[in-house]
Amino acid sequence: MRLAVTALAAVLALASAAACSSSGSSGGGSSSPPSTLVVGEFNPFTGPDAAFGPEMVGGCIPAIRLINADGGVMGHKMSCVQEDTRGDPADAVPAAQKMIATETSLVGVLGPSSDEALATVPILNTAHVPMFVDTGQAAFDHTTDAYFWRITPADDVKGYAMAIWAHQAGYTRAAAVFGNDAGAQSDVPTLVSAFTGLGGTIVYNKPFALDQSSYRSEVESILAAKPQVIFTEVDPQTGATFLSELQQLHGLLPVIGTEVSLQTPWLKAVNTAIGAASMAKYFEGMQPYAPPSGPAWQTFNNALLASKSQVPQPGQWSTDPYSMTYYDGVNIMALAMLAAHSTSPAVFDKDIMAVTEPGPGKTVVTSFAAGKAALAAGKQIQYVGAGGPIVFNQWHNSTGAFEAAKYVSGNVDLVGSVTAAQIAAISK
Amino acid sequence: MNTIVPAIGFGLVTASILAIAGVGFTLQFGVTNILNLAYGDIMTAAAFVAYLVTSAGFSVWLALVAGAAFGSVFSVLLNRGLYTPFVRRGTRLFGMIIVTIAVSLIVQNGLLALSGARFFSLKMPRPSSVHIAGMVFTTVQLAIIAIAVVAMLLIHLLLRYTKLGKAMRATAADPDLARNCGIATDRVIDLAWAISGALCGLAGVILVMNVTAFTDTTGSEFLIPIVAVAVLGGIGQPYGAMLGALVIGITTEVAAAIFNPEYKDVVAFVILVIVLLARPQGILSEIATRKEVAA
Numbered sequence A: 001m002r003l004a005v006t007a008l009a010a011v012l013a014l015a016s017a018a019a020c021s022s023s024g025s026s027g028g029g030s031s032s033p034p035s036t037l038v039v040g041e042f043n044p045f046t047g048p049d050a051a052f053g054p055e056m057v058g059g060c061i062p063a064i065r066l067i068n069a070d071g072g073v074m075g076h077k078m079s080c081v082q083e084d085t086r087g088d089p090a091d092a093v094p095a096a097q098k099m100i101a102t103e104t105s106l107v108g109v110l111g112p113s114s115d116e117a118l119a120t121v122p123i124l125n126t127a128h129v130p131m132f133v134d135t136g137q138a139a140f141d142h143t144t145d146a147y148f149w150r151i152t153p154a155d156d157v158k159g160y161a162m163a164i165w166a167h168q169a170g171y172t173r174a175a176a177v178f179g180n181d182a183g184a185q186s187d188v189p190t191l192v193s194a195f196t197g198l199g200g201t202i203v204y205n206k207p208f209a210l211d212q213s214s215y216r217s218e219v220e221s222i223l224a225a226k227p228q229v230i231f232t233e234v235d236p237q238t239g240a241t242f243l244s245e246l247q248q249l250h251g252l253l254p255v256i257g258t259e260v261s262l263q264t265p266w267l268k269a270v271n272t273a274i275g276a277a278s279m280a281k282y283f284e285g286m287q288p289y290a291p292p293s294g295p296a297w298q299t300f301n302n303a304l305l306a307s308k309s310q311v312p313q314p315g316q317w318s319t320d321p322y323s324m325t326y327y328d329g330v331n332i333m334a335l336a337m338l339a340a341h342s343t344s345p346a347v348f349d350k351d352i353m354a355v356t357e358p359g360p361g362k363t364v365v366t367s368f369a370a371g372k373a374a375l376a377a378g379k380q381i382q383y384v385g386a387g388g389p390i391v392f393n394q395w396h397n398s399t400g401a402f403e404a405a406k407y408v409s410g411n412v413d414l415v416g417s418v419t420a421a422q423i424a425a426i427s428k
Numbered sequence B: 001m002n003t004i005v006p007a008i009g010f011g012l013v014t015a016s017i018l019a020i021a022g023v024g025f026t027l028q029f030g031v032t033n034i035l036n037l038a039y040g041d042i043m044t045a046a047a048f049v050a051y052l053v054t055s056a057g058f059s060v061w062l063a064l065v066a067g068a069a070f071g072s073v074f075s076v077l078l079n080r081g082l083y084t085p086f087v088r089r090g091t092r093l094f095g096m097i098i099v100t101i102a103v104s105l106i107v108q109n110g111l112l113a114l115s116g117a118r119f120f121s122l123k124m125p126r127p128s129s130v131h132i133a134g135m136v137f138t139t140v141q142l143a144i145i146a147i148a149v150v151a152m153l154l155i156h157l158l159l160r161y162t163k164l165g166k167a168m169r170a171t172a173a174d175p176d177l178a179r180n181c182g183i184a185t186d187r188v189i190d191l192a193w194a195i196s197g198a199l200c201g202l203a204g205v206i207l208v209m210n211v212t213a214f215t216d217t218t219g220s221e222f223l224i225p226i227v228a229v230a231v232l233g234g235i236g237q238p239y240g241a242m243l244g245a246l247v248i249g250i251t252t253e254v255a256a257a258i259f260n261p262e263y264k265d266v267v268a269f270v271i272l273v274i275v276l277l278a279r280p281q282g283i284l285s286e287i288a289t290r291k292e293v294a295a
Helices: A002-028 A052-069 A089-102 A117-126 A155-168 A188-197 A216-224 A236-249 A264-274 A276-282 A295-305 A321-340 A368-376 A420-426 B004-032 B039-055 B060-088 B093-115 B139-161 B163-173 B175-180 B185-211 B223-233 B238-258 B261-278
Strands: A037-043 A078-084 A106-110 A131-133 A148-150 A173-178 A201-205 A229-233 A255-257 A283-288 A363-365 A381-385 A402-408 A411-418 B129-132 B135-138
Touching (some): A037 A052, A037 A089, A037 A321, A052 A078, A052 A321, A052 A368, A089 A106, A089 A117, A131 A321, A155 A188, A155 A420, A188 A201, A236 A264, A276 A283, A283 A411, A321 A368, A368 A381, B004 B060, B004 B135, B004 B163, B039 B185, B039 B223, B135 B139, B139 B238, B163 B175, B175 B185
Parallel strands (some): A037 A078, A037 A106, A255 A283
Antiparallel strands (some): B129 B135
16 A cells, blocks of 8 residues: 555656646747736726726737737737726735736736735835836835836825916915825825915815715815815715715815826716816816827827727727826836846846936837837837836936816816926925 | 704705615614625615616606615515525524625626726706705705605504514514414515615615715615614614614714714714613614524
8 A cells, every 4th residue: 555655656746747847848948939928907996996997908908009019028928917906905915916926927017006005015026026106105205116116296296286286376275175095195295285385275174084975064164164276186976976065055166186086987977966067167187297299199099099999998098197107117118128138027127217218329219119129229218108208216206297187078178287397396 | 063053954864865774774684684785785786777767868756766676676586586595594694694795796796897887977957955944955955855754754654553564573573483473474574675675775876866976886885884873773673773874874974064074984983882882782672682584
C-alpha cells in the first residue's frame, strides 16, 4: 500500500513538473501569441457613483481600439477590463486584491476614484500597478507613491476655480452644499478659504447626508442665511431632490457645481427635476479645461464614435474631460512601455514622466500611432493628449485650467474659463 | 424657531412615506415572522413600474395603482414561490433573513441590468406650493400625506373590524393555535403578503414622487429608516409603525433644521436607542419575541 502511494505521488510529481515545464516554455517561447495586456477600469460601476465607470469606458475603449489597430504594444494587444469598486472601500479593497491576483497581464489601472482611493492606492502601489487616478483628494497632492499618476486637477484646485468664478460673477454670499462623502468634502476647505480670501462670505456650510427622501429642512436653513449663490457637489438623486425642493419652496438661486454636476446622469436627473429653462438659467458647472478641438481630441473623438458596439451612446463622452484623460492615461502607459522596451510596470513606470514632459528637441505627438512611430525612429517624445498638455510635478500631479459650462437644450456649452495662472495666484 | 415649524411640516411628509412603508414591512413580519430585507428593492421595482406607466402617458394616479398592484402580486409570488418552500424545509428565522438578502441582491442587480444605472423621474405635472399654518407643502406632498392618512385608516379598519384582520392578528400571535381554531392560515398569510406588498409598492411610488429622481438603489437606501420605524414601534405592530414613522420623520427633519444635516439620521437613531433601552420590545409591542416563521 505504501509503495502504491509512493508511486502515485511520484507520478503526480512528474506530471506537475512536466506541466510546469510546458507552461514555462510556452510563456517564453515564440510559437504562442503574446498575452493581451490588461488595463483595469477600477471605478464604481454600481452604487451611487455608478456614473463614473461608464465615463471611464468612454476613454479606455477608444484608446485600446487605436493601439490595437496600430499593432499593439511590442506585439501585445491590449484590453480594458471593468473592475467594479461599487464606490465603497469595503468592496474596493477585495476588488483590488482580486484584480491583482487574477489579472496576470495587468499593466495598469484607470482609477481609483475618490470613493475608494485612500483604501486602494497603497495596495496598487505596493503591487507595482501604475494608476491614472480620477480621485481629486488633496491627500495625494504630495504623494510619494511611485505608481500614482494624476492628470485631473486635485479637488482643492477645483475649490479655487469655483471661488474665482463666483467672485468674477460678483457674488459675495454663498452656501456650500456638499455631500458628506470624502470626495465632495475635500473640495470644501480651499473653496471656503479662496472665496473668503476674495472678500466673500460662506453663509452656510454643512455636509449633506446623501440620498435622503427630503432636504426641505436644509433648504429652509440655507434660505435663512440668504446666499446669492450655491456651490455644490452631491450625487444626482440628492441634487435633484434638493434643487427641486429649493425651487418649490423659494425659487432657484444660481448654482455653481463641480465636474460631478456636468456628468450626464446628474444633468439629466436635475434637468428633469427643475425643468430645462431653470437649468439653463441658474446652473453652471466647473470642470477641467479640455477644449473639444485639436488633432489629439479629433483622434480621440473619431475612435470614440467608432466604438459604438462597446461604448453605449459614445457621443455623450465626446466633450467629457475625464473620458479624455482616461484615454490619455492608456496612451501614456502604452507609449511608456515602448520607450522602456518593456511591458513590466516596474520597468516602464518611470518612463511615464519621460513621454509626457516637454523638453528641447522632443517630438510632440498627439496620438499613440505618432508616438510609436517617433519612438521607433529613435526620437524622444512629448505626448500631448486629448485633454491637453500634461506636465507632471515631482508628486506625479498635473494641473491645468478650468472651464465653466451651462446645460442648454441637452448640450454642455462652454461659457468661460479660469486660467491656471489665476488658480496659482490664489493658491499661494 | 422660524425653521422648526416648517421642519415639522416637512417631517409630516417624510413620516407619511415612512408610515406606509413601515406598516407594510411590519405587517409582513407580524403575520409571517419573515424579516423581508428585499422590501426596499421591491419598492424600487414598483417605482420602475410607475415610471413605465407615466412614460406611457398615463396619470400618476394610475401609476400609484399599478405600483401597488405590482408590489402586491410580486410579494405574494415571492412568498409562494421562494419563501414558503424554504420555511417548509425548516429554514429558521436567521436563515430566512439570509434568503431575503439574496432576493434583495437579485432584484437590485436585475433592476440595474434593466435600467443601466441611470436616474429616472416620474412624468407628472410640476407641483405648486401651498402655505398652511407656517408650513410649506407642495401639492404632491399634500397628496402623499392624504394617501398615507387614507391607507392608515384602511389598515386600521381592516385590522379592527374585519374577520380577516382578526385572523391576521390571530395568525401573528400563534399560527399553530390559529390553524387549530379553524383559521385558514395559508390564505391569511397570502392576504397578508398581498396587503403588505401593496403598501410596499405604494410606498415605492410615493417615495420617488417625493425625491423626483431615482435609481436602482433608491428603495434599498430607504430600508434602514423603515426598519427603524418598525423596531421603534414594536416589530410586528402596525400601530406602532405609524407612531414610529411620526417620531422618526419629524425628528430627522427638525434635527436637520437645528443641527448639522449630516447627522439627521444619527439623531433619529439615538432616539431609537434611547426608546429601546426603556422599552426593548418597542413602543407598542405586545407580541412575544420567541416566534418562528409561519407557513
